[in-house]
Amino acid sequence: MSLVEITGLTVAFDGVRVLHGIDLTIGKGEAVGLVGESGCGKSVTWLAALGLLPQKARIGGRVMMEGADLLTMPRSEIEKVRGARIAMIFQDPSSALNPIIRVGRQIEEAIALHRGLTGASVRAEAKRLLDLVGIPDASRRLDNYPHEFSGGQNQRVMIAMALAGNPDLLVADEPTTALDATIQAQILDLIVRLRNETGLALVFISHDLGAVSQVCERACVMYAGRIIESGPTAELFRQxxxxxxxxxxxxxxxxxxxxxxxxxxxxxxxxxxxxxxxxxxxxxxxxxxxxxxxxxxxxxxxxxxxxxxxxxxxxxxxxxxxxxxxxxx
Amino acid sequence: MSADIITAQGLVKDYASRRGMFAPPTTVRAVDGVSLSVERASTLGIVGESGSGKSTTGRLLLGIEPSSKGSISFDGRPIPAAGTSEWRRLRARMQLIYQDPLAALDRRLTIADQVREPLDVHNIGDAAERRERVHELLAAVGLRPDHGRSYPHELSGGQRQRAVLARALASRPEFLVCDEPVSALDVSIQAQVVNLLTDLQERFSIAMLFISHDLKVVRNISDRVAVMYLGRIVEEGSSEDIFREPLHPYTQALVSSVPQPGTPLKERIILQGEPPNPANRPSGCAFHPRCRFATARCRSETPALKQTTDDRSVACHLVAVSTAQPSLEGVV
Incomplete structure (x- = not known):
């Protein structure tokens, strides 16, 4: 059962084509790795799918989710998909969080926006999410600012925010690249645990083949704006x-x-x-x-x-x- | 002639730090009693997480930052005070390359001009000889003569790091500190630059201190490896030994944390807790709050770096000294 189906996705900036027709289907609850070196188009694929590229980008093809094309949706519709159905986290958590707003309020904002909760239930949900991503002493930590967390903890906070809308798909763009080795292992472990607990589908974008092999069932290798090989991770990596x-x-x-x-x-x-x-x-x-x-x-x-x-x-x-x-x- | 090009004894680096605008300054010890030596034409790898003091150690060795305590000698003689003319002359023999080549290069100068700069600074050769040497250097790092006429923004990341390397080699150094030199590069380009580094090292007999958080790279490039945790060396030995059989619980976790294609996550040691903060050092062994094996002794007494075998040193109360096969299993 497919969740998102990308067909013939192309992207061009200023007349220069950087993505040459991507076909990619993500099944419900499936974990897919996108592997490749800088500039191969692995991030652009998902930024384009979610309408996060700048205006000047020329996008072609289709990104279907439950019979609707995300690329032609009006803005009000795609905003209901982003965060609520498909959430995305990025490499550098400290630049994705607002430094002058308490972490709790930033998570609560996402919960209120996507789930329509109010009052004390928002707070309770924010605490539950921080607990879920493994931040000790969650109720007190909600009142901290991002600078009071370490890099690994900030990435956990980002994951908590991404989960706030109960998404069906989490797109993680190099989520562990900026972290130390031992913390990287913790975050990978967290992502695997969350998938097992929530049945979330995952797109794991990374240049790290080792990391991909540990969290994904299937992997696609990209080169110069095309998928050049794909298959079950174990098989692909063995052969x-x-x-x-x-x-x-x-x-x-x-x-x-x-x-x-x-x-x-x-x-x-x-x-x-x-x-x-x-x-x-x-x-x-x-x-x-x-x-x-x-x-x-x-x-x-x-x-x-x-x-x-x-x-x-x-x-x-x-x-x-x-x-x-x-x-x- | 001694076998070691550079030797450091008991290096300490304190920084003054303020918690708030009006709070009294406190000292943060970034490097806490590091002793090491690098043999001529060989590579010592330093691994550790952010805040472990590995980069500071490299800067102390070059004298870019003065150490608070400890001594350094280069080629058998103590390093003169930073800023003196003797130190400047010595600096021609020891160079630094670091992670971000774009930050290391001047965007307004052509590559050839920048590679020539050390020759001008250290007054090496006349104009014609310098031109010739720049040519040689560019060729040695695999850049074409027309790359010499380009500006940094016109080159790719790998080419820029080659240019930085050419400049570092201009004064024929005997010792090179490489601080995360390939961390910003893609895998396929990383392999090109690492091979280039080892080729040049062999060709010009350069000793290297190779600082990196990437254990896979360090293992394959280093003869010896030192593992740092919160300003101290916790384990030191030959690259083969350290990675085949890590003894310190931290090294074990670090080696185990490297995602390897084909190794399932379940079999790995996942350390709890955060990398340590030098401003808030735990008592006793700095690693004890994250250590699976910590005992009461670890919480109160700091273990010294002791030799376990002829070729290996470990700073851990639980690793038996002078046995080739210490076992931590009994402790669990």
């Missing part, structure tokens, strides 16, 4: 078939095994104003052949639940593939 996905794993230093030289992906992400012909990854791809440089591969089903946009996918014996790569490096 990446797109050379870019494989490259991301190779580039990731490991905590086990012998210390070894890093395996970078040579070159840089293409400038959206000067996209290469054919597959956008072809100039950096070690498996690229002649046709990659002029034919744009479409995202097609590889087998069952796996999809890939590549003319020459890696073989499905990743072990030998990797060994060969190590030998070259």
């Amino acid at each position: 990446p078939r797109h050379p870019y996905t494989n490259g991301l794993f190779e580039a990731l230093p490991r905590l086990d095994g012998p210390r070894r030289r890093f395996v970078p992906i040579e070159g840089t992400v293409p400038d959206p104003r000067h996209m290469p012909a054919g597959c956008a990854f072809s100039p950096r791809c070690r498996s690229a052949r002649e046709n990659c440089h002029h034919t744009q591969p479409a995202l097609a089903t590889l087998s069952g639940t796996r999809q890939i946009a590549c003319l020459h996918p890696l073989s499905d014996s990743p072990a030998s593939e990797r060994q060969r790569d190590f030998a070259v490096a």
Whole structure:
């Protein structure tokens, strides 16, 4: 049962296309990871879907939720979706909170807006939410200002605010990137716990493959404004078939095994104003052949639940593939 | 010639801090008795969370900030007072690169001009030699000559960090402090810059202090690793040993907290509580409020950094000294 269905989503700024047709379906209660490097369009996809991009952005395609298209909805309608049906949290919690308003009031504002509660019940709900996200001594902490909380606690407060409207979907955009390692683990643990308790669907946007593998059932890898590979997280991570996905794993230093030289992906992400012909990854791809440089591969089903946009996918014996790569490096 | 390029003994750094406009100043101890040494042409990694004093330690070593206590010697001789001409001469031999290359570069100067600046400052070579050296440096870090004519905003993040590196290498340093040098870069570019750093280190025999919160990067680049918690080194050893078998409960949690593709969340140690605040230091072992194994002794007595084996030091009451296989399991 799908909750949100994105089809052919495109975004252009000043005539430069940055998103080239995204097709993505989020099921009820499903956790989907969006992985990719800076500028690949993973955040823009959701900012566009929720109408949060600046006026000058040209948006095409459809974002369907229960038979209605979020992209063509009047403002009054989309405002009932944002926060109440789909909530979003961002990387830097301290810049998302108002520094001169007590945390309790900021959470209460969200509750009053989305749930129409008033008086003491708002306060009680705010306390329940702070408890839920694991802030000790919640009733007293409601009267604190954001600067009196640590970075990890502020991210918990943001999650509490996001949950205020009882949303069906939480879009978390790099929620742990700015946090210390041990606090990052706490927040990931919290997100997993909240999903189990509330049945919330989750879109987890991150450049951290490790974090994605721990909270998501399914992952989509994006490159230069396109989804280039998707599938169940465990399968995708065990056996990446797109050379870019494989490259991301190779580039990731490991905590086990012998210390070894890093395996970078040579070159840089293409400038959206000067996209290469054919597959956008072809100039950096070690498996690229002649046709990659002029034919744009479409995202097609590889087998069952796996999809890939590549003319020459890696073989499905990743072990030998990797060994060969190590030998070259 | 000693094996160590730089040695620090008992470094302490206090900052004065005010809680309110009229409150009396209090001292915050950011670094609390750190002793370390970096061998020539090798890498010492420093890991820890924000507020652990890892960056301050790097700045103290370079003399950018004066230490409140302790001594530092470089190449067997005490470091002269900051600001003196001897110190300035010495600074040519030790350089710093940090996280944000855009902040480290002057937006109004071309890359080549900025790479040449240390040569001008330290009066190295004549005009033609400097031009030649800038060329060499750009090539060494993998930038094209036309990048030299660009301004910082025209380069990508990875290219900017290469430019910063070229400038740091201009005066042929023997010691480089790298403070989160690749943290702002994407994975694929991070790998390029780390490889470049290790290649240059080998080629020019540079010793490095590599400060990072990213354990995966530190493990693969460092020969030795020091783990810091609230201004102190709590564990020190070879990179292999520390990550294969962390002894200090904090190191164990830190290593376990790194999300690894394929490792389920359930099997990880999730530390409770917040990273510590240096202005509000817990009594005894600073880690005890978050430690699963803490005993009464940990709350009252600060453990010293002691050698456990020939090659390993740990500051924890619960780790037995002089055994290769200490076990914390019995304590649980």
